[in-house]
Amino acid sequence: MQVLSKIFTKQSTYVPLVAIVLGLLVGAIVMWLGGYDPIVAYGAMLDKIFGSTYDFGEAIRQVTPLIFTGLAVAFAFRAGLFNIGVEGQFITGMTAATWIGINLNLPWFIHMPLAVIVGGIAGALWAGIAGWLKASRGVNEVISTIMLNWIAYYFANFMVRVVMVEPGQNRTKDIQGTASASIDWLVTLMDNARVHWGTVVAILCSFVFYYVLWKTRQGYELRASGFNPDAAHYAGMNVKGSIVKAMMFSGGLAGLGGAFESLGVFKSMAVMNALPGYGFDGIAVSLLGGNNPFGIIFGGILFGFLSYGSTGMSFEADVPNEIIRIVIGAVIFFVAIHGIVKWFLKPFFRKRREDKKEAA
């Protein structure tokens, strides 16, 4: 019991929890002002997520790419880089994996892993361009990754529309069955929810993330270079190399996410009308998770479940499902201004301190 209360009084734990409650409260107030019934709406949301095995599987599907992109953003953050380009790296990985999935004929135990790995490498190389530009030419990574997003977006559309197109359709041919990343028995078990190996890999990746950053020399150098490049350089670390490596690792995670989205979920790629937004949502997930690999799993689950559940809100309670964006925005807002959260909790903590005094 004491251990439990310790966990919950740690600032890194209670701030997000209180923030989630406050965020849901903000959403409820907005709904109430708009003349909707928040209780019915939140009920419909929970019902949508946990109501059937199919929906639960689909909610997990929604969570998976968010964990990948969240990890990607966070890894760069930890090395002092702001990778807005996760979006583009995700698209690049998706395109590369789809190409492999369509065009090669291999046994499944080679084909699927190969497509996934190529997707990851494509994302890594795409991000590596921005890393190299920063390290050797001093180009701000924010602007270069924004440019790379658009280049990736148009290039992917070209690949879909011209190179890999299913004639007469607005999408590519289907990938070969051997490249599918679906977990077939689980798909059957969950009434055709599109669950895939990416979820498992995403969770493994967060362990790798943790190991690389905190248990290797390499990771120490990355964090040191991010924290204070001058000091790291003075200590003899290769700061420029760290920038490229950090970007590539980050882009690799994004590319894996993209690969699984194609191989595991859609089995093909459609022409995009706008940037799909996975990367930008990744920024939000990374912030929700406090840039911590395990926090990001929870951040991804929260973000993914809420956005999946929101479709139920609009269907059953007639609330525009964008309400959930307001909730998510508010949650991150309260996490960021933890001063406010502490202020809310002040009376609670004061009371406990007094209890302690009395006990003593």
Place this chain on the structure above:
Amino acid sequence: MEAIGLLLNTTLVFSTALILVALGGIFSERSGVVNIGLEGLMIIGAFSAAVFTYFSSEWGFGGSSAAWFGVLMSIVLGAAFSLLHAVATITFKANQVIIGVVINILAFGLTIYLVKSLFDGSGQTENLSGIAFTKYNVPYLSEIPLLGDALFKTYPTTYLCYLLVFVSWYALYRTRFGLRLRSVGEHPGAADTVGISVIKYRYIGVILSGAFAGLGGATIALTTTYDFSHTTISGQGFIAIAAIIFGRWHPIGAAGAALFFGFAQALRFQADLFEWSQSIPNEFLYMLPYLLTLLLLAFAAGKSRAPSALGDPYDPGKR
């Protein structure tokens, strides 16, 4: 010849919003506050312009007064929304990048939520053609060959934008206000020591960015899309950030960069006008400006230097 005039004209129309938003971003960033939320502030602007123009015309505002009322509201609400950014980052010293992302998420959620509530579940506002801005030909000047087509047959907001580039440059580099604003972004400690209120100037910087971004968003709703939906603003705010960095945090430099990106967007609509461009897959034409920007940044431009204190909350105790 006519095609080129038209292309340039479209370039100016598309870059108007980017220039305005970039100008706003410069005020904020020069005061030391990163504003990743420009995209969201543009969304607020485009939404307010579309909604208030529509309803004010319903209320009986005639001619272009409805559109101007929409513009006014977009500036006011853009500025009001940016207050959220200012309070969080300046007063509560929250991370500026995080709050910028929050602004983007909230603006998107809130506006689409409101649109659906106001227009019976439809994800877009009513069409504004007929009440939005129309092009205005400047007498005499518009008759100059090529230049007239390119520069002087355009929307009132574009003329306003030319003016604001100059005003912003003047304000930043020729007035006491501008010097103080920039000093707060370069070395807040020093500025504070000589009696300049860091808090006040940063608030002004951020609120100006909201007003400008709101106006920029409004020009898109009122001169390009004629409505507001979830795709009205898709990435322009981030392009404006790129323009700021590319233009080295200088109003005229950023305007130049924004023109370049506007040209990119204009090409998309005009590509089939030229014979040589028809054989190239469109996607390569579209990506060209972004590719060129990347190459220019890598090999031609010198290092662009951000304001020194950009991104750091000011803490008088650490002076």
